[in-house]
Amino acid sequence: MTVSITIDGRTVKVREGATILQASRENDIYIPTLCDDPRLEPYGGCRLCLVQIKGMARPVTACTTPVSEGMIVETTNEEIENLRRTIVELLLSDHPNDCMICEKAGDCTLQELAYFYNLRENRFYGERRQYAESDGNPFIERNMEKCILCGKCVRVCNEVQGVSAIEIAYRGFSAKVCPPFEKDLDCEFCGQCVSVCPTGALMGKLSMGKGRQKDIEKVESVCPYCGCGCNITLHVARNEVIRVSSRPDSLNEGWLCVKGRFGFKFNSSPDRLKHPLIKRNGRFEEASWDEALDYVAQRLGEIKEKHGADAIAGLSSARCTNEENYLFQKFMRAAVGTNNVDHCARY
Numbered sequence: 001m002t003v004s005i006t007i008d009g010r011t012v013k014v015r016e017g018a019t020i021l022q023a024s025r026e027n028d029i030y031i032p033t034l035c036d037d038p039r040l041e042p043y044g045g046c047r048l049c050l051v052q053i054k055g056m057a058r059p060v061t062a063c064t065t066p067v068s069e070g071m072i073v074e075t076t077n078e079e080i081e082n083l084r085r086t087i088v089e090l091l092l093s094d095h096p097n098d099c100m101i102c103e104k105a106g107d108c109t110l111q112e113l114a115y116f117y118n119l120r121e122n123r124f125y126g127e128r129r130q131y132a133e134s135d136g137n138p139f140i141e142r143n144m145e146k147c148i149l150c151g152k153c154v155r156v157c158n159e160v161q162g163v164s165a166i167e168i169a170y171r172g173f174s175a176k177v178c179p180p181f182e183k184d185l186d187c188e189f190c191g192q193c194v195s196v197c198p199t200g201a202l203m204g205k206l207s208m209g210k211g212r213q214k215d216i217e218k219v220e221s222v223c224p225y226c227g228c229g230c231n232i233t234l235h236v237a238r239n240e241v242i243r244v245s246s247r248p249d250s251l252n253e254g255w256l257c258v259k260g261r262f263g264f265k266f267n268s269s270p271d272r273l274k275h276p277l278i279k280r281n282g283r284f285e286e287a288s289w290d291e292a293l294d295y296v297a298q299r300l301g302e303i304k305e306k307h308g309a310d311a312i313a314g315l316s317s318a319r320c321t322n323e324e325n326y327l328f329q330k331f332m333r334a335a336v337g338t339n340n341v342d343h344c345a346r347y
């Protein structure tokens with residue numbers, strides 16, 4: 001079922017039950033947001049998506065208001081833009097002026113909005129939140145002075161990850177996102193909260209100080225860890241992977257587990273194997289691929305001749321493609337002559 005509505009003078013047909021924000025996006029009409037994520041339940045916290053509906057006394061939030069037949073919506077005019085500008089000003093009035101050294105600079109929605117509204121000076125003065133950065137967890141840097149309380153981290157942890165490791169504690173000026181009893185974060189460290197945070201309040205510790213946005217080249221890849229094969233984006237600076245993210249429009253909808261998101265340091269580890277090694281006289285020595293494969297073939301032949309093919313087993317990997325795994329089992333059965341084949345895809 002569809003309904004007909006008018007947005008900024010354009011009459012469009014949209015899905016019944018859609019929100020004004022969804023209807024606008026489907027029709028390429030931009031409405032700024034801070035607390036919305038299409039993958040999460042609507043929240044209505046930041047008030048940046050305010051729009052006017054003909055016949056209604058006050059602006060409403062586009063992300064929580066469903067469309068209805070004949071609705072006439074205005075997404076931008078002087079009054080709305082003034083409201084949005086004031087909201088951003090209020091957020092910035094209690095925010096560190098840290099963009100010069102902030103890891104998020106260049107990829108920060110709040111910074112983008114400040115630029116869009118040309119907010120250099122701030123009309124609002126007063127007390128600012130001051131929190132010690134004391135979280136000793138190994139993966140996530142939490143700087144709550146940069147938090148705008150959009151609630152995305154709390155919602156993703158609850159709705160997507162099903163962990164509920166964090167909540168918005170206290171109320172009013174004292175409200176802040178924290179783990180129970182304000183202890184250090186002790187959770188799955190999936191980093192989904194980092195991935196949805198629109199500011200530098202949550203950052204991955206492993207990438208701190210490794211490069212600004214302008215230094216980063218993004219390379220699309222597939223997570224090397226398990227058979228799910230999540231799509232990942234490698235952030236590469238000076239030939240080193242410094243961060244892993246995932247696009248919301250990927251098959252895994254941008255969600256990753258701790259291994260995929262934070263387990264990337266092996267890439268540049270000096271211990272990483274780059275050549276085959278053959279053990280000679282009790283020591284591993286570098287060898288060429290030809291040498292290594294000849295050696296394996298010779299040893300398999302010797303074992304088979306002496307003990308039979310069933311003395312040999314093959315263990316393959318969920319990191320290989322289906323085709324590689326197919327060829328591997330074919331090799332074990334047809335060339336070696338054993339059905340002792342298994343692989344590591346176990347949860």
Ligand code: SF4
Nearest residue numbers: 098099102105108200
């Ligand atoms: S979180 Fe954004 S607005 Fe705040 S200091 Fe960092 S880059 Fe600037």
Ligand code: SF4
Nearest residue numbers: 157187189190191193
């Ligand atoms: S890392 Fe994952 S489990 Fe931990 S708080 Fe963030 S979303 Fe929740």
Ligand code: SF4
Nearest residue numbers: 147148150151153197
């Ligand atoms: S930490 Fe980030 S995602 Fe969480 S409420 Fe604050 S700004 Fe939003």
Ligand code: FES
Nearest residue numbers: 044046047049063
């Ligand atoms: S995006 Fe609608 S209130 Fe935040």
